[in-house]
Amino acid sequence: MTQAAGLPRRKLVVLGNGMAAGRVLEELFARAPERYDVTVFGAEPRVNYDRIMLSPVLAGDKSFEDIVVHDEAWYRRHAVDLRKGETVVGIDRAARTIRTQAGVVEAYDELVIAVGSRPILISVPGHDLPGVVTFRDLDDVNAMLEASARGGNAVVIGGGLLGLEAAAGLALRGMKTTVIHLMPTLMERQLDPNAAYLLQKAIEKRGIEILTSANTSAILGDGKVEAVRLDDGRTLPADLVVMAVGIRPHVALARDAGLEVKRGVVVDDFLRTSDPNIHAVGECVEHRGNCYGLVAPLYEMAKTLAASLAGEPAATGYTGSALSTKLKVTGVDLFSAGDFSEGDERDEIVLRDPARGIYKRVVLRDNRIVGAVLYGDTADGSWYFDLLKKGTDVGSLRETLIFGQAYQGGGVLDPRAAVAALSDDTEICGCNGVCKGVITQAIVARGLTTLDDVRAQTKASASCGQCTSKVEALLAATLGDGYAGSGRKPMCKCVDLTHEEVRGFILSKALKSVPAAMQELGWKTSCGCPTCRPALNYYLLCAWPGEYRDDAQSRYINERVHANIQKDGTFSVVPRMWGGLTTPAELRAIADVAERFKIPTVKVTGGQRIDLLGVRKEDLPAVWAELNAAGMVSGQAYAKGLRTVKTCVGSEWCRFGTQDSTGLGVKLERFLCGSWTPAKVKLAVSGCPRNCAEATVKDFGVVCVESGYDLHIGGAAGLHVRATDLLGHVATEAEAIECIAAVLQLYREQAAYLDRVYKWVEKTGLDRIRAAIMDDPNNRRALFDRFKKSQRAVQRDPWAERAAGRELHEFMPLAVLTPVRRRMAAE
Template identity: 60%
Template sequence: MKAKQKLIVIGNGMAGIRTVEEVLKRSPEAYEITVFGAEPHCNYNRILLSPVLAGEKTLKDIVLNDDDWYWKNGITLHKGKTIVAIDRRRRLVRTEDGLETPYDRLLLATGSNPVIIPFPGKDLPGVIGFRDVKDVDRMVDAAEKYRHAVVIGGGLLGLEAANGLRKRGMEVTVVHILDSLMERQLDKPASALLKRALEQDGLRFMMEAQTEALLGEDRVRAVRFKDGNEIPADLVVMAVGIRPNIELAKAAGLHCERGIVVNDTMQTYDPRIYAVGECVQHRGQLFGLVAPLFEQAKVCADHLVEFGIARYQGSVTSTKLKVTGIDLFSAGDFQGGEGYEELCYQDPARSVYKKLTVRENRVRGAVLYGDTGDGAWYFQLMREGTDISAFRESILFGQAHLGDSGHGDQNRASLLPDDAEVCGCNGVCKKTIVDAIVQQKLFTLEDVRAHTKASASCGSCTGLVEQLLHSTLGSDYSVTPAKKPLCKCTERTHEEVRAAIRREGLKSIPAVMQFMEWGTVDGCASCRPALNYYLLCEWPAEYRDDAQSRFINERAHANIQKDGTYSVVPRMWGGVTTPAELRAIAEVAEKYRVPTVKVTGGQRIDLLGVKKDDLPRMWADLNAAGFVSGHAYGKALRTVKTCVGQEWCRFGTQDSTRMGIDLEKMTWGSWTPHKFKMAVSGCPRNCAEATIKDFGVVAVDSGWELHVGGNGGVKVRATDFLCKVETEEQVKEYCGAFMQLYREEARYLERTAPWIERVGLPYVKQRIVDDAAGRQTLFQRFMESQVTAQVDPWAERARGAERNEFQPIRIDRKGLAA
């Protein structure tokens, strides 16, 4: 029996491991395979790092090949080991810790490194690239501690980083040296649409801006531009491109230019060494998209197992992207120019834009924004050089509009020819998918991904794959349910956890973790606060709030600031105060030498710059003056904003100030899945901005209009109209019932706006408006829970401080109070 040859793969990324997969398909016994990866992780989908940053996925979700896969295929995996030398004469590689491993064939898949522009200050802490899991972890940590982020680079990667940081709560500015975003994938009209949509989502842009230096001492604090302008920056992400990682190959004497030079068999100038992926240069070209990397992997595998047939001759690529929820597609020479014709379709109301460049009645390029369903068809026409004369007048309306086929949009994929490429990343055509559905009896998107890899990489072809499932199976098609685990410690969803707490009578965090077989002993910074909230919500009279599962702001009853001091906000009922209260606040501010006293947007006074050691004594003084906490730090009722209403305003129709004070006194101290804000306006002019609050009340001549689900933050959302009531007591009842329904059914850290969008306004109306008995029961449960909730969190701590029993607060590395 012929002994196995030794194949060493340097690089545990997508290109290298795809090559290994292709080798195993062709000849599973050909090699004894050893893989060295510099990262301490299994092979994962780098394309999906953006959803991980945004909190939409976890690292576990994007792993392509887990430890078990390597073991089952007899592959030795060295995680977290960097190869520092290749000895071509002795045919071995050496790690930084001195391990030497021989090879018969060597595959270089070293990928690329992010370009870090050599500005002054580039080495400051807080300045990073966006390339791997470590970068994502650093960004997530920064988002928990800091406020201002600057992303340098307006390409795809930069926008994904900016979107993820925005979703993590940071204020993000994108700095781009050119006048349009994603200029390599979009023309200027499509880029303008994208910029407008992202601005509406809360991103800020500085176009045609030239960075001069990054400023800071112990950490980056600002970005300075060549025009002298400066903007604050606690985090700077450079996303200006990638550079092939060729240092190891150069040190080994392999021929390199911009990348490791390879021939059509993916062989380097050393016949025993092959290279694939972003590190290679083929016919003068470098590669950054997944599709050509996977094509290279197939060719390389053919030659490693000595089939010796395939040749890599470059790739015709299309780009199917999903930037922050917006579908984009581009392919070919979409910029056009002399000799080209441009066919354009634009529907501003739907934010849809399509442009095809045509030459001699053949599609040469395409840009699609908002509606990319026909992207695969346009790409097929372009690759095959199809003459479009016969259907040129309707081509912009898509394949479904050809002739009298009667097919709607959902069946566009069924009209594609069998050899049409559906998944560009993995090179999967329509026939492969349909055959797998029929022959393997596949019924879900996840089944198709597992068998064909279609839509398993960037996910942009998911819609087409689902269309093929629908057209092939008809009513047998099963839509894979969206099941989002509570956190990385468990596979259970928020709803499953809450149901188990209720059904099994679980009344402590350890009990929940034990019963539901938690993956980690103590949980994590995501699940511990959530479990604490769900237990408190289910058993308000019995469960004791676990301070160890609260974040530092809630534990300290004050908001920590970027310099380590705290912000203290006493509650002012409905924004109304008295000279005596103002004097008391002034005396406290002077006594504790508060550097900044500011009126907040919620009609209260914020004492900024308070030292941690002063918090208990300051709150003791404020309690003595009659103040309770404003919960500016809490997942609780924050503020009730009011206007002066009928008492003073000539337009006022009801006493909005008193209504707001009554609501605040009824609801203060309440714990909720996320922060909760209210407002009461005295007339439809809405000076208190009630229609962008979680619960808004607008006075009219005949009573009160009630509004729910607003958000005035980064992503502004106007409220939905709930109903109209006549009396002040009804306002209170509906408010308490709505808050209780939200508390009992929303997921932890889910604001009212996304909760209502998820469950639907008709459901909320049915529970609150239509079901009178149910509403009263919800209100009663809310009021009963308030008996224990309306205890000022500082009262006991202040009394303890007087007895010198105050315990200092420690913060663990996850930001939880320890």
């Protein structure tokens, strides 16, 4: 479109000279090159450049000249009056003028606000010290280049896109670099935990230290940056601190002018503000409740705004953008798009290749892609993104979708069923480089009949275990009716490995997080299920006490609210009574709580405690707060851990008592409390062989006799009734405590998740347990020491402290739980 003859040119003033403003002008000049006299005010003293390429400039891959979008000649060619280094400080809407910081006043017919965003500075002590920079413009890059030339230590606060790009560039420049990130995983807005785990591995391989779940409390230094102190007391040396914790739309100018402002400058679908002669575009904008910080939406906005300024007939306008992300770090292939959060109405397809470090996840709703995360192989990212934006029905592609565009049209692809048809040189086990021919040859030549045989002879599936199902398929195809099956029972549908294999690989491969375990062990889902997730969480807790932090997402609702849900939706609250002992003050507190909250039922339990039944969900925080204030803590009646230690009165009161059973019970309960176990654990201590505390039907029992203490193991009195086995006899209380803690630790380390103690005893054999505990004092002491170490970790862990009653109750409404948690809560 060209300017109509005889019409006067209008005056267009643009505030901002960034990528959004530049694209608006490009589009406008293509449509109506003669319509406006254009003046551009840019706060930076330079021409328009590509901000998303600042990371390569920092890394040394590009120079500033390489990233210039519009050079001086471009402005001259289009007769643009560029005012570099002039900051606009006011807008007079009535007079239709703007005012610069230097006092210059410029009139406009149409005004475009494209002032972008401002980096967020966390207001910790020392944030204004020399040596603290942001990562937003070329001046920031120059400051980082100057600092890196001197070497030393760099600390980057923020593990998002910009923070990681800054860290990678500084590391390449020779600085020892640490990234501090508040959240548990990197780039949590763009990546799921599995992709974030792989990203962290890749970044750490570059020599960059990553500290997640870490919060900055202060930046230290005398006249310049010298260190960063974290909330947990750690101090990191720092010669440079880069704050990359996010951006905020720059709205001060618009707000002062009286325009409608929320998070950003509010615009309609044609990028008009609340003043019809003022438009806004880019990162400063809020459109339909959304603010965008990526370049693609800015360019889409710019196209719409340019058409509007050119006077083209209104179409649909700008309706919002689907987002995709790529990380600009050499050697890291990462792509994400759309919404890949979980949801009950959603389906997902997951592909993992631990040997090659590949993870792909596509999220579907109603047979349409709504989100995708790719790591290690991003070749199909654009294809998935196109399907997402178009809302294409991919139902017919469902079976092959995860394998990418090249696999479409080839029918159903079932790798497990088709493994027998693969060529002999096809790699089956990526970890150990074992191809199909080697496996089938070994089966035939050496008469192998079991999975363990194949593992021993070929190493196939002996590392991460992900190829186990393929190896079993080869056994079945090669042996035919001669293959009896492995008898293996996988943990669940999410993984082909057994509980025992998962535990073994967690230790042998030093896997210390849920995403690490799921990626390296080939989980078929992105986040597990209510069967495997709690088990995996427990195995990690047990393997790495003090290093692994308990994952709240893997906890059921009872554990979250420290109460047992009942059939009517109310809850049962059970305060702990150590060894069955209580006091008038505790009883008075329980009575007060029952009255104040109108709790309908108060019952004495079989575990020598008092149960408050019928507590409303919304009352739980206040109920626990009052009980805590009275010194009472959770009895963990919901826990996969120690629940009760039942006692009789023993020698202190009973004429038949041989030892102080109550005292020993209290000591055991206080020592063992808070330890997570594969299943619930109950103890009892009886003061004499009359066994009033029923110690011989508990998981662990102590029967006091004249000469000391008989230790029992493996009882049950629920659906399965089983009398204990005698583990052994000891003479002193100290020996009894050491043996009970040691055998509990052995159970923790060996049993499959949800196996009660008696099942573990039957699987392991009493003789082996007795040999490990009673016949080997050194091994017993080592187990006891490991248990104490785990208890020290429990006391430092906030979740475990709450569960053990060391802190006030934390309440989390069901409404905010993830779908996995919701499914767990419902069971």
